Amino acid sequence: MTELCDLTGDELSTKLRAGEITAVALAESALARREAVDDRVGAFLTPTPEVALERAAELDTYLATGAPQTGVAGIPLALKDVLTTKGIRTTCGSKILETYVPPYDATAWTRLSGAGSVLIGKTNCDEFAMGSSNENSAYGPVHNPWDLDTVPGGSSGGSAAAVAAGMAVWALGTDTGGSVRQPASLTGVVGLKPTYGRISRYGLIAFASSLDTVGTFTRSVRDAATLLGVMAGKDRRDATSLDADVPDFTRGLDDGAAGLRVGVLAEAFGEGVEPDVATSVRAGVDRLASLGAEVGEATLPHAEYALSAYYLIAPSEASSNLARYDGVRYGLRVDGDDSIEMMFRTRGAGFGPEVKRRIMLGTYALSAGYYEAYYGQAQKVRTLILQDYAAAFERFDVLVSPTSPSTAFPIGAKADDPMAMYLNDIFTIPANLGGVPAISVPCGLDGAGLPIGLQLTAKALDESTMFRAAAALESDLDLELRPPLLAAA
């Protein structure tokens, strides 16, 4: 049965405004859903029911006065556990931060909270956002609500599963190489990675600073646009946040696809892409064409080098960022005879295998004698990819590809093969290297009934055009997406 927690943020906001429902009833609906299913899904690391109910009650009092209301007021939100929350444990899915309670809020959360957002809990993720299956969490995997034996994708797997299963109406994740879009694709929800710098990274516990972005999981394109509008804009606490105009991203969502120039990335339908995925995404492109979009073939000639560049740049930045976990100021400490030994032991015990692998990889790539051959060359590839995007966006407004080459795969299937796991991100990584916005929209189900995502990419700061194309497709497909887990409930 469809309950309040299964509706979109937009629908719920309208009901709240009309006085048809209360924020408390809505929070209770999401909390009840978590009670009912999360022992099987494992989406939450730290649920915050008391915080949610208290906040919701305050909002009901406020809303009863008839005061103006934002589009996020009263709507239950989950936060990936790499975004800091003052006074609420933030683990990054790592043993090394198991007891860490931040003294400050991430700016993205500060802005949502200020607009009346209701925090429902902190979600599971791959350790320090490193992974594509959520199997790298120190607190256990997340199970995909569409098939509990499969992964929800990663690294923001908990946030994706929470939204897919109605445990939150929407959620924030972070996207460094696809960590919002890929899990959104695998769980049948909308996943947004905005332009690099659109949303402040303050309080996003750093993985790879030149690639990290805050992103959203929602059940509609409109909801993604609403959340982005609240969070976007310059933040003095993040020097890389952009001082660009923040339009009303919900305007023009219903303008349709007529006249949009849509470039299909030919190279994204080749070897390694599951046939059902390719077929479904191509059908999505055909829908856009039937709506009046001008469809042509596009190419990013250097995209084939993006994965290689990414797996040098991201670990290099990570090896530097994660140097802060030294057992001195916060987090785990394993004692040693002196401070250096304490540091070795703390990091050896506190980090999981994938994090160690990336720290080692990055340290190697930055070490004397190898820097130019690896990190230096990878940065040049980044330039080539930026040039590819510039050329493509002269001809097209948006680019289309599958979000992920596959649908959800079984838990454990790729756990022992890092290279196979990294290939999950082959279509999402270029947008991070290029800093451009991208969104994954559900476009169908495969033969096994698992969701498929279509990725749209636009030029930097042109989220509006991307949302317009995404909304046109979403509206035309009009998919009924409800995981079997809920049908059985």
Added chain:
Amino acid sequence: MPVEIDIDHVAKLARVELTDDEKARMRDQLAVILEHAAKVGEVAADDVVPTASPIPQVNVFREDGPEPSLSHDAAIANAPAAADERFLVPKIAETGS
């Protein structure tokens, strides 16, 4: 061509204690990953300038005024060990004789 890595040296640089099993597994896995990563050398010609940030910004200034900061208590609240409002660590140098 498989990449030979001095795992002990890199682990020392990274300040990470690894077991022998971890070292062996990591040596094999990093070799495979680096072989793939080395593809970047195929296209990164000398005349291509490197990019550090996709949307570069230079000289980002803000007002340099006083503002509230964390209290001592809040700053050390997460410390594994603290004393006298300071972080407590094992010795960092030999005591002189």
